[in-house]
Amino acid sequence: MDDRLRIIIAKPGLDGHDRGAKVVARALRDAGHEVIYTGLRRTPEEIVRTVIDEDADFLGLSSLSGAHNYLIPKIIELLIESDCGDVIVFAGGIIPEKDRSDLFSKGVRAIFGPGTSSVQMSEFVETASKRKVESLPVGCGEETDWQWN
Amino acid sequence: MDINKLKQGDRRALSKTISLIENGEFNSADLRKIFPEIISGDVWAITGSPGVGKSCICEYLIENWLNSNFKVAVLAVDPSSPLSGGALLGDRIRINNSDNSDNLYFRSLATRGQSGAIPSNILDIVNLLSALKYEKILIETVGAGQAEVRVAAVSQYLLLVEAPDSGDMLQAEKAGLMELADIILVNKSDLERANEKQEQLELALKLSDHETPPILMVSAKEKNGFEELFLEMNKVSNNKKPSMIKSKISLSYAWESLLWKHTDIDLIIGKLETNEITLDDAINLLKEGL
Ligand SMILES: Nc1nc2c(ncn2[C@@H]2O[C@H](COP(=O)(O)OP(=O)(O)OP(=O)(O)O)[C@@H](O)[C@H]2O)c(=O)[nH]1
Ligand SMILES: [Mg+2]
Numbered sequence: 256m257d258d259r260l261r262i263i264i265a266k267p268g269l270d271g272h273d274r275g276a277k278v279v280a281r282a283l284r285d286a287g288h289e290v291i292y293t294g295l296r297r298t299p300e301e302i303v304r305t306v307i308d309e310d311a312d313f314l315g316l317s318s319l320s321g322a323h324n325y326l327i328p329k330i331i332e333l334l335i336e337s338d339c340g341d342v343i344v345f346a347g348g349i350i351p352e353k354d355r356s357d358l359f360s361k362g363v364r365a366i367f368g369p370g371t372s373s374v375q376m377s378e379f380v381e382t383a384s385k386r387k388v389e390s391l392p393v394g395c396g397e398e399t400d401w402q403w404n
Numbered sequence: 405m406d407i408n409k410l411k412q413g414d415r416r417a418l419s420k421t422i423s424l425i426e427n428g429e430f431n432s433a434d435l436r437k438i439f440p441e442i443i444s445g446d447v448w449a450i451t452g453s454p455g456v457g458k459s460c461i462c463e464y465l466i467e468n469w470l471n472s473n474f475k476v477a478v479l480a481v482d483p484s485s486p487l488s489g490g491a492l493l494g495d496r497i498r499i500n501n502s503d504n505s506d507n508l509y510f511r512s513l514a515t516r517g518q519s520g521a522i523p524s525n526i527l528d529i530v531n532l533l534s535a536l537k538y539e540k541i542l543i544e545t546v547g548a549g550q551a552e553v554r555v556a557a558v559s560q561y562l563l564l565v566e567a568p569d570s571g572d573m574l575q576a577e578k579a580g581l582m583e584l585a586d587i588i589l590v591n592k593s594d595l596e597r598a599n600e601k602q603e604q605l606e607l608a609l610k611l612s613d614h615e616t617p618p619i620l621m622v623s624a625k626e627k628n629g630f631e632e633l634f635l636e637m638n639k640v641s642n643n644k645k646p647s648m649i650k651s652k653i654s655l656s657y658a659w660e661s662l663l664w665k666h667t668d669i670d671l672i673i674g675k676l677e678t679n680e681i682t683l684d685d686a687i688n689l690l691k692e693g694l
Contacts, residue, residue: 259489281492286488286490287489288490289512290490290493291512292497293496301503302503304504305503305510307416307419308415308503309419309511310416310420337416
């Protein structure tokens with residue numbers, strides 16, 4: 256059985272630092288997944304087109320710019336419009352505690368801060384993908400209270 | 405699988421179908437049931453050592469085709485890690501226009517299993533794109549091994565990219581690729597030693613007894629030399645005659661994909677591993693099943 260997943264790591268917003276995003280991409284590759292990294296400064300529309308073209312199972316959004324409160328919900332909204340509500344969305348970078356519950360309620364399933372271990376991250380990916388296999392709601396457009404952290 | 409959506413050109417249906425092909429659950433025979441007549445698009449492969457600038461060049465090829473209103477598809481192939489089976493597919497980073505046009509479909513592919521799963525499936529993917537009327541199909545591969553040479557053989561036209569700072573490929577491998585190439589590009593012409601590289605290549609080509617491809621200098625950094633490249637590409641696609649070498653490689657490649665699709669392949673390999681049968685026995689078993 257092939258449990259290899261296709262995961263996109265994208266950077267919306269204007270900040271120009273992607274060390275963290277690249278570390279995450281490599282860690283998930285080493286966990287056996289196919290990871291597509293988009294590069295810097297992608298718009299929500301561009302990210303959604305990438306999700307569609309690459310047939311992604313997961314979308315990881317890395318934000319250091321503070322624009323996450325607007326950009327992440329916007330991306331999820333576009334995903335749902337494009338019939339991609341089954342895609343599992345997680346976020347990373349610098350996202351203050353106070354913003355988190357709102358993002359979770361909009362369909363983000365995990366938020367990872369700077370020092371997150373790659374083990375945790377791949378555990379999330381495996382657990383979430385198991386939910387999908389079992390037809391439990393977990394996609395960004397599906398109704399559920401489930402979240403990783 | 406939603407055949408109606410696929411026929412209507414829905415991108416998501418296309419993506420899902422490519423995943424099925426990658427997983428060996430859909431192939432050209434299935435495709436022909438849906439699209440009885442498929443007219444092949446122009447298929448270009450771009451290959452060369454890691455880091456020579458293939459992706460940067462792709463960006464301009466894509467831009468040029470989109471400006472001429474072609475429907476364009478790009479397949480960017482990167483190697484799977486033999487240890488984890490995972491892959492880092494990073495060609496989009498350098499291709500800024502990879503995600504902003506409805507006339508461009510862009511898909512990253514990992515080479516996957518040792519049996520060369522992608523090389524054996526990529527032809528099916530190309531056929532699918534042709535069926536959906538993609539007119540220009542571009543395949544980027546790292547030209548470092550046999551599998552990649554074979555990917556190139558799936559294409560009609562081949563661009564080989566070199567750079568002054570590129571690690572040298574094995575001489576024999578390079579000679580093979582140079583004979584297959586329709587155009588050889590020396591990228592990074594903004595760097596010192598680019599001329600030197602060009603001279604080396606010209607010298608190497610002189611030793612060949614086949615018709616040799618033109619060598620063009622470009623700089624993807626400074627966007628220099630691309631008008632000449634586009635002209636040369638048009639020339640190539642207008643007067644292409646099939647070459648013997650390429651036909652040979654295409655045939656051996658097609659033959660090999662048959663091999664990997666053989667229903668008993670795993671069984672036969674297993675028996676070889678445990679010395680239950682000899683190589684000759686294996687070949688005879690394979691022949692029976694073809
Ligand atoms: N000086 C110079 N650098 C270039 C030029 N074209 C590309 N580069 C640089 O070369 C590096 C590799 O470029 P890519 O386009 O990613 O090369 P690639 O062949 O696609 O690489 P892989 O897909 O990893 O094999 C990047 O840092 C580019 O900025 C050029 O014309 N001149
Ligand atoms: Mg590349």
